[in-house]
Amino acid sequence: MRVGTDAVCQAVETGRATAIVIAGDAPNWVGERLGGRLRAKLVPGRVVLNGDALGHAVGRERVVALAITDESMGRRVIELSEAVSG
Secondary structure, three states, X not given: OEEOHHHHXXXXXXXXXXXXXXXXXOOHHHHHHHHHHHHHHOOOEEEEOOHHHHXXXXXXXXXXXXXXXXXXXXXXXXXXXXXXXX
16 A cells, blocks of 8 residues: 555556545645546546545545555455445
8 A cells, every 4th residue: 555645646657556545635636646647547546535534544644645556455445435435
């Protein structure tokens, strides 16, 4: 797992990211910076929770962007986010 916008961008660019999660209350520039990279590299991404809740879920204080680097965990995160969002 990579945490933070710069680390997420690097994980996407190097092909290590299997899924991206962005907090629902992330600043607009985070989505703008990551959006094109996700589409270009075909990495699935979801917007969920808020920065505090996302951080808590991964044992941090506040997280607005994270990359999952384990393939099976990445698939599961996307499945769960789809189930939660309906």
